[in-house]
Amino acid sequence: MAAQKLTKGRFVQIIIMLTLLIVAFFWRTFTYQGDINIDCTGQKTCSFKVNGATFEATKTDEMLLLETQATGWRIQEIDKQDGKQHAWQIPFNPKLTLLLTNSQQQTISVVLSFE
Template identity: 40%
Template sequence: MAAEKLTRGRFVQIIIMLTLLIGVFVWRTVTFDSAKSIECHLKPNCVFTVKNETFSAERLENKILLKKPSDDWTIKTQASDVQIIEKAEFWELHSNKNSDFEITISDLEENNLAGVRFRI
């Protein structure tokens, strides 16, 4: 294979594939949107924006109330000690430990849209 001559057809095929790969790489680079990372210092509340929607978090005695702008949002956490209870207008976040934790906010169109770290 390496000793064969490079034919015109093979050369055109290589150029087309390189052009296609470069085009896909440029398109993906231009359209890339990284996930936001937000720090929320709860003293006693904080407000942040994700995708032009405003969220507000308020720290109460042993829980955090995170008000959601609409029902188009979901949250999840990797921490096993954090319990999430969804209500009609807000989420209740309960943590067994009184330490910082992180949640991930997603909408119905995109996954892992923003990571929010709550600083207590």
Template identity: 30%
Template sequence: MAAEKLTKGRLIQIIVTFAVLIAAFTWRTIEHSDNKLMNETSCIAGDSCRFEFDSSDYKLELDSDQAAFRVIRVSKLENDDFVEYQGESHHISEFISLDNSTQFTFTVRNSEQVLQVNVNNR
């Protein structure tokens, strides 16, 4: 089959196949969005607070002595999500310094979704 001549019909078939592939890749590129599904929750924290995100339980721990917080994934041993606070990305379970420990907002990001958490002391 490799030694056959390129006929007009075969050339049209190749062009149509490439056109379909290019159209599919172009459509998928245009439709792809970095704006992931955003959820929001509030947390009233003294020393700790629990919340659920993407079928997993998380725990927020506040360290008022060092003005820091961390988020731990309770329901799964792998802590492979990320916490974003003030434009910086931190690995989950890492302590993050706070400017204002009475009220702050952070986001938890996994591969598919984003959760914004608003924390208050009241």
């Protein structure tokens, strides 16, 4: 394929696309929110805060009870609640990753470690 002369229009298009890519890269870098790691080693009950909401995780042999007084929270993949409005009963796992979603559709990944 023969090389073509770089026109003003093509140059402007390249600069605009490069600017958009750089802006997208920096926006994603600055707004990235990593996992929240909670260490509950040796505890039956563990409290933690996520975006100002206090959660309490209570461990039993086979289940984990997660409670909060804050409204508008849900756990992805888990719809069943334990009779209470803001309580979830989840099968216990020594290292559990929860995807909490608040009313503003913000998803936060919380890793609970009971090991």
